[in-house]
Amino acid sequence: MTQKLAAQCHCGAVAFTVELSDGFNTARRCNCSFCRMRGAVVVSAPLSGIEVTKGQDKLTEYRFNTQEARHFFCSVCGIYTFHQRRSNPDQYGINVACIEGVSPFDFAEIEVMDGVNHPKDGASDGVMGYLSFRAAKK
Numbered sequence: 314m315t316q317k318l319a320a321q322c323h324c325g326a327v328a329f330t331v332e333l334s335d336g337f338n339t340a341r342r343c344n345c346s347f348c349r350m351r352g353a354v355v356v357s358a359p360l361s362g363i364e365v366t367k368g369q370d371k372l373t374e375y376r377f378n379t380q381e382a383r384h385f386f387c388s389v390c391g392i393y394t395f396h397q398r399r400s401n402p403d404q405y406g407i408n409v410a411c412i413e414g415v416s417p418f419d420f421a422e423i424e425v426m427d428g429v430n431h432p433k434d435g436a437s438d439g440v441m442g443y444l445s446f447r448a449a450k451k
Contacts, residue, residue: 320411322387322394327368329394331358331407340409340420342444345428347377347384351393354417355406363395363405400426418446 321328333339339357342348365372373388382399386392395405409415427441 319413320394320407321367321413322390322392322411324387324390324392325367326371326389327365327387327394329363329365329367331364331395331405331412332362333358333407334362334404337409337415337420341424341426343426343428344441348428353393353408353410354420354423355396356409356412358395358405358407360397360403360405363407418448421446 317330317332319328320331334357337356340354341356342352342354368387371388372385372394375384375386376382379399381402382396384396385394387394392411393408394411395407398404398406409419410417422443422445424440425442425444426439430441
């Protein structure tokens with residue numbers, strides 16, 4: 314049985330629970346124009362894995378380019394919460410920073426997916442590199 318994790322946007326207007334597909338083993342980033350600017354680390358969940366428990370009416374949707382990926386944001390604080398993927402429309406990508414007790418800086422190394430040359434367009438095999446975090450010595 315998968316664990317339900319509590320998650321919310323920055324201001325708390327949007328709250329949801331999420332059941333991840335494979336825990337935090339799916340953590341990744343993307344280099345497409347939108348994700349580059351957004352800078353979030355995401356993990357995977359099935360479409361049935363999210364339940365918005367508060368603020369469904371506060372979620373705003375954004376689509377660009379092919380209009381396939383559905384990105385959701387809190388309309389109050391602007392935080393990206395999750396998105397339905399273009400690469401796999403049966404999955405959500407969840408912003409790890411929204412999950413209670415999790416930070417993007419908890420991950421020493423993250424795969425970076427090639428969203429500029431999107432795998433769905435047959436232009437890439439997916440991974441284009443790795444992003445790493447090394448804490449400063451105190």
